[in-house]
Amino acid sequence: MxxxxxxxxxxxxxxxxxxxxxxxxxxxxxxxxxxxxxxxxxxxxxxxxxxxxxxxxxxxxxxxxxxxxxxxxxxxxxxxxxxxxxxxxxxxxxxHGSDLRELPNLFVGRVVRSYNLTPRMRRVVFAVDNGIERLAAGGLHVRLLILPDQTRTPVWPHLSKTGAIVWAKGEDEQARRVYTIRAINKERAEVDIDFVMHEGDNMPGAHFGATAAVGDIVGIVGPGGERPEADHYVFAGDETALPVMLRMVAEMPAGKTVTVYAEVDNEGEQQDVRSNADLSWNWLYRRGQPAGTAGLLQQALRQHSWEKQDGLHVFVGCEKDEARAIKKVLADEAGLAKKAFVAAGYWVRGANDDH
Ligand SMILES: Cc1cc2nc3c(=O)[nH]c(=O)nc-3n(C[C@H](O)[C@H](O)[C@H](O)COP(=O)(O)OP(=O)(O)OC[C@H]3O[C@@H](n4cnc5c(N)ncnc54)[C@H](O)[C@@H]3O)c2cc1C
Missing domain, CATH: 3.30.310.50 (Alpha-D-phosphohexomutase, C-terminal domain)
Structure with missing residues (x-):
């Protein structure tokens, strides 16, 4: 390469x-x-x-x-x-790219429709007028730049000569939140992003998802996040990782085996699961316990049989402290090599997750 x-x-x-x-x-x-x-x-x-x-x-x-x-x-x-x-x-x-000042991976998304998939998961469909091919070719997630005010002209970030990204400040400052591209329709030049309607105060991401109106604009920076090649996979995540887990199993070819542990609040949060892979999908229910505190993912991964470790890749996405605890389970209890798993903090309990 x-x-x-x-x-x-x-x-x-x-x-x-x-x-x-x-x-x-x-x-x-x-x-x-x-x-x-x-x-x-x-x-x-x-x-x-x-x-x-x-x-x-x-x-x-x-x-x-x-x-x-x-x-x-x-x-x-x-x-x-x-x-x-x-x-x-x-x-x-x-x-390479030393003269670049504009962000080549910045796209503008315009809301074309939005609707609830479940009571706590809302889909927003964005039209991307330029660059949908590039957005489709890369990784799985993007950084959304959420404007402070839809009536102001957006001041998009640019690159300084040190390579740092210079973000708009003051009244033009945008909240930056990471989301998964759940699906891309290249013919229509549209991307679907699914927003968890979580609890909390001052949450620009969830608020945008809940209130997005047709014609609203976001900046979309990315995509990022590679998909490691493996023969069999174990995925575990709460509802913030549900979009990526559903997308990964949907795009997986026949011949792969996948076990998924998906934590949601209750049965009403289940979504249809489609895959050509040999899939075992397990829903875990928090039943009113606050997200990030139930320990269900950790428990499921402790009980998982880790006998087949050759050609295995494990992905975990959930609350940051929970992800840290799960890393220990995977390394110390399951005995997985560092390269065989990723346990990512998808959000931080009690804190804004500005990236
Ligand atoms: C690679 C990656 C992909 C992601 N993909 C998605 C996706 O497709 N859809 C999606 O909805 N999220 C996704 N997330 C998670 C999302 O970025 C965070 O939940 C983020 O905090 C949401 O921003 P916010 O503005 O709503 O809340 P913030 O301003 O970050 O936080 C405000 C308050 O809400 C709380 N909070 C944040 N998220 C949650 C939650 N899930 N449950 C309960 N409380 C919460 C915080 O603890 C804080 O108290 C992804 C994260 C990463 C790293």
Missing amino acids: TLLSAQTSVVLPDPVAIVDAFHEHFNEHMTMTREGQAVHFEADYGNGTLSAEEGRFAARINCVSENVLLSVKAMVAEHIVEFTGDTSLDFRWEG
């Missing part, structure tokens, strides 16, 4: 401390190998080296696509600023 590459370097007072900070911060999320003053990382989407060289911090990265390269460059740039605390640092990227 051809990888797209970019590199940068910046003079810093203590570049080794920044390599250390990256190592510590990202070790949990990808395979990292330390070699003296350098750390190499390896992930499904690419690889790279972060190093301290003659008073400079240097980053060299190689990624599978332009969107991923852009995100990794932004992530590196934003963390250099976070770790040094210096917002005035001046550096530039060389290599």
